[in-house]
Amino acid sequence: MRVAANGRSALIVVDMQNDFCEGGALPVKGCSEIAPKIGELVRRFTNAGLRVYASRDWHPPNHMSFRERGGPWPPHCVKGTKGAEFHPATGLPGNAIIISKATEPDKEAYSAFDGTELHYLLSKAGIRRVFVVGVATDYCVRATVLDALALGYEAVVLVDLTRGVTEEGVEKALKEMLREGAVLATTDEVELP
Numbered sequence: 001m002r003v004a005a006n007g008r009s010a011l012i013v014v015d016m017q018n019d020f021c022e023g024g025a026l027p028v029k030g031c032s033e034i035a036p037k038i039g040e041l042v043r044r045f046t047n048a049g050l051r052v053y054a055s056r057d058w059h060p061p062n063h064m065s066f067r068e069r070g071g072p073w074p075p076h077c078v079k080g081t082k083g084a085e086f087h088p089a090t091g092l093p094g095n096a097i098i099i100s101k102a103t104e105p106d107k108e109a110y111s112a113f114d115g116t117e118l119h120y121l122l123s124k125a126g127i128r129r130v131f132v133v134g135v136a137t138d139y140c141v142r143a144t145v146l147d148a149l150a151l152g153y154e155a156v157v158l159v160d161l162t163r164g165v166t167e168e169g170v171e172k173a174l175k176e177m178l179r180e181g182a183v184l185a186t187t188d189e190v191e192l193p
């Protein structure tokens with residue numbers, strides 16, 4: 001299968017931050033492995049003149065998703081820390097547009113659209129199709145893709161450049177995204193203009 005990217009396409013890189021990669025506070029298995037490959041794809045989109053958006057989990061130190069506040073996660077991606085920086089192998093931010101999310105202490109936001117300007121920026125740029133990569137497949141990638149579809153975008157998930165927290169979670173998330181209309185593809189199937 002070939003999936004075309006054209007002038008109305010953009011790449012969304014979800015949460016490729018140190019804390020989600022090996023050695024970080026909330027490591028997602030395989031995150032470091034996909035980081036340089038995502039870096040390569042970012043370069044290809046950029047060289048083709050297409051926009052790249054990079055979301056980042058950007059929590060205050062007292063975020064409600066942290067265990068000390070009764071949340072499910074160890075503290076991670078605290079704004080301004082090394083753990084919240086993009087993995088160096090991604091080459092981000094470069095020319096990418098940064099989308100910070102989950103910045104409010106009392107609100108969780110898994111989706112890159114939740115409480116951000118992403119929809120405004122994409123629609124202003126005339127974007128119709130988004131290619132999504134990053135972590136975690138079963139949390140922020142899932143939520144971002146489902147929101148994109150609900151907002152009327154075509155969403156292509158490049159499954160070889162996503163990694164998730166649990167295997168069961170990934171399987172369930174992929175099915176759900178597919179059911180809601182996402183296209184699941186691999187990076188070698190992407191045709192850039």
Ligand code: VGL
Binds near residue numbers: 137140
């Ligand atoms: C994420 C867990 C907690 C994600 C963010 O980026 O998928 N997961 N915060």
Ligand code: ZN
Binds near residue numbers: 057059065076077102
């Ligand atoms: Zn988080």
